[in-house]
Amino acid sequence: MNENQREAVRDNAKYLRGVRPVDPEEIYEYVEGTPHPAAVKQVLREQAPSLGLVERDDGMFEPVDDEPVSVPFHGVDSLPDTLTRAVENCLVERFGAGWPDGDSGATLRSKIRDFKRRYLSGAPVTYDEETALGYAIYHLPAYFAAVQYVLSDLAEDGRVSTHLRVLDIGAGVGGPALGLDEFMPSESLVDYHAVEPSEAVTVLRPLLETTGENFHTAVHEQQVESFDADERFDLILFGNVLSELAEPSETVQTALEWLASDGTVALLAPADRNTAIQLRKVERRVEDETDTTVYAPTVRLWPGESPEGESWSFRSHPEISVPSFQRQLDEGERTPDERSPDRDRPGSGEFVNADVQYAYSLLRRDGESAVAVRPDRSQVAKLGETERHVTDRIDCLVLKLSHDLAEGGHPLFLVGDGSQKIDHFAVLTKETALNADLQTAAYGEPLFIENVLVLWNDDEQAYNLVVDEETIIDRIPE
Numbered sequence: 001m002n003e004n005q006r007e008a009v010r011d012n013a014k015y016l017r018g019v020r021p022v023d024p025e026e027i028y029e030y031v032e033g034t035p036h037p038a039a040v041k042q043v044l045r046e047q048a049p050s051l052g053l054v055e056r057d058d059g060m061f062e063p064v065d066d067e068p069v070s071v072p073f074h075g076v077d078s079l080p081d082t083l084t085r086a087v088e089n090c091l092v093e094r095f096g097a098g099w100p101d102g103d104s105g106a107t108l109r110s111k112i113r114d115f116k117r118r119y120l121s122g123a124p125v126t127y128d129e130e131t132a133l134g135y136a137i138y139h140l141p142a143y144f145a146a147v148q149y150v151l152s153d154l155a156e157d158g159r160v161s162t163h164l165r166v167l168d169i170g171a172g173v174g175g176p177a178l179g180l181d182e183f184m185p186s187e188s189l190v191d192y193h194a195v196e197p198s199e200a201v202t203v204l205r206p207l208l209e210t211t212g213e214n215f216h217t218a219v220h221e222q223q224v225e226s227f228d229a230d231e232r233f234d235l236i237l238f239g240n241v242l243s244e245l246a247e248p249s250e251t252v253q254t255a256l257e258w259l260a261s262d263g264t265v266a267l268l269a270p271a272d273r274n275t276a277i278q279l280r281k282v283e284r285r286v287e288d289e290t291d292t293t294v295y296a297p298t299v300r301l302w303p304g305e306s307p308e309g310e311s312w313s314f315r316s317h318p319e320i321s322v323p324s325f326q327r328q329l330d331e332g333e334r335t336p337d338e339r340s341p342d343r344d345r346p347g348s349g350e351f352v353n354a355d356v357q358y359a360y361s362l363l364r365r366d367g368e369s370a371v372a373v374r375p376d377r378s379q380v381a382k383l384g385e386t387e388r389h390v391t392d393r394i395d396c397l398v399l400k401l402s403h404d405l406a407e408g409g410h411p412l413f414l415v416g417d418g419s420q421k422i423d424h425f426a427v428l429t430k431e432t433a434l435n436a437d438l439q440t441a442a443y444g445e446p447l448f449i450e451n452v453l454v455l456w457n458d459d460e461q462a463y464n465l466v467v468d469e470e471t472i473i474d475r476i477p478e
Contacts, residue, residue: 001039005031009043013051013061022053022061045213049191052163054214064189068158071185076145076356078321083144083178086210087136088325090203094133100325100332108134108329109338112351120272124244127198136173136203138353141323143175143240143268146358148183149317150266153296153444154362155183157370159264160235162188167233167258169224169251170241171196173203176268181211190215193233197223224251229258236265240358242282243275249285256290256365264295265363276312276359283361284308295362296370297444300418301397302382303374309423311414311462312359313401315443319354326352371399371446373476375417380448384419386463389454396449396465397476398424400441411439415447415465423462426452430468437473446476 001009008031016022024040031040044053044061053061095104111134115125125131154160164184168177171194184190192215196204201221208217220227224245236255242248252265259265269279284306286292294300298313330351362370375382381394402414411428426449428438441447450473453466467473 001035005035006043009040010047017063049216054187054189064163066161066163069155069160069162073152076148076320079141079323082210084323086207090206100328105332106335106338112138127200129199129202132173132200132203137325137329140173140175141320142353142356144179145320145356147176147179150360151183165191165233166235168194168237171204172200174207176237176239181215186212192217194219195224195227232260233258234260234263238267240268242269243278249282252286253290262366267361269359271314271357271359273312276314279359291365292363293367293369295364299369299371301375302419305419307416307418308421311423313414314357314359316403317356322352322354373446382419383417383424384421390456393451393453398447400445400447425462426465426467428467432469435467435471435473437475438467441475448474448476
């Protein structure tokens with residue numbers, strides 16, 4: 001179809017979209033040369049994001065309802081079978097049916113060990129096709145799940161539209177993109193752009209082919225520094241990529257220029273010390289140097305304050321089912337070089353990664369935050385001034401910023417109010433019906449804590465808020 005015909009299809013669709021569903025079987029008759037309806041349908045599919053059209057099951061197109069997404073979300077139990085097969089197909093295409101065994105399995109296990117070691121040491125990861133496949137095996141399932149939990153929070157607040165324009169910076173092999181496709185309802189319209197300069201695109205492209213018909217994808221194989229957006233995005237993702245950027249804070253600030261006025265930048269990082277602490281440092285620097293508000297989870301409850309501290313805040317969810325390709329690689333036949341005493345044994349679990357744990361930050365430019373309540377200085381103490389209250393009992397308003405961190409002993413939770421300069425931990429020494437909300441509250445939820453004992457923990461160089469039988473804790477209704 002030539003350009004004039006394409007423009008005629010577009011013009012007819014613009015007219016009809018306000019009158020009735022757009023039918024390729026109707027439009028082709030009004031286009032010079034009467035191209036086949038299948039060709040008209042293909043043009044409509046290509047133009048759907050700019051026309052605001054979604055394709056229906058009957059092959060017609062209609063305007064997307066630009067309304068907040070409302071979907072039931074009950075967590076993520078497993079990777080869908082279609083994605084499991086798509087990952088396995090990539091592995092078979094590269095290595096053959098015996099990919100988990102012998103030299104190919106050894107190569108993949110070596111690649112996974114290498115990038116795990118690099119992540120833990122803060123070193124950059126260089127992606128070739130084999131590293132990308134190892135990354136898909138080990139990380140994709142958890143990232144697929146993590147982004148859906150973050151999206152569910154935004155959707156619950158009415159911050160995700162059924163017409164969603166997305167920029168995914170450092171898209172990797174597509175875990176967040178595929179999670180986004182899974183989360184969005186079929187009648188939504190997603191205009192998805194991936195920026196990925198590495199050979200990870202050799203895995204990303206075939207996996208994106210599994211997305212729905214109204215999930216429109218474009219892959220930009222270039223460095224983000226050379227990317228120039230010609231549109232504004234409702235959601236900009238930095239999914240587990242901050243640690244691989246030369247100047248992460250500057251890159252996030254550049255991306256903010258591409259953000260729609262009511263859009264969100266979502267930063268996600270693995271829940272290990274180096275990457276999670278780095279994410280908080282990026283969050284704080286971006287906040288200091290721009291007009292950005294931290295929407296969640298580390299909301300600044302005290303206006304004008306910004307937190308410090310070295311403990312890392314991360315979120316934890318139930319494990320997902322172990323995908324078959326992880327189990328196959330973990331149990332694969334080892335080569336002679338892999339059978340040395342210091343190596344793992346088949347089935348040891350070294351290459352199984354079912355944990356859904358991540359650090360995240362949501363940034364906005366409209367001044368909004370997920371927690372609307374603000375403290376009253378006449379009623380509560382500010383955590384930035386805890387030093388003056390050591391050995392006293394105080395009332396305070398805090399956010400719960402961790403799951404139970406105790407490894408045996410009294411339950412322990414990181415808390416903050418956005419003013420703290422030193423880490424604060426709520427320690428539950430005596431549970432009662434009046435303080436039970438400390439354990440049951442969700443990550444990021446605000447809590448009013450009454451009559452809590454303040455102690456200095458010299459070993460951890462942190463403050464302990466000792467929750468005992470005299471302490472009352474209440475959730476704050478939103």
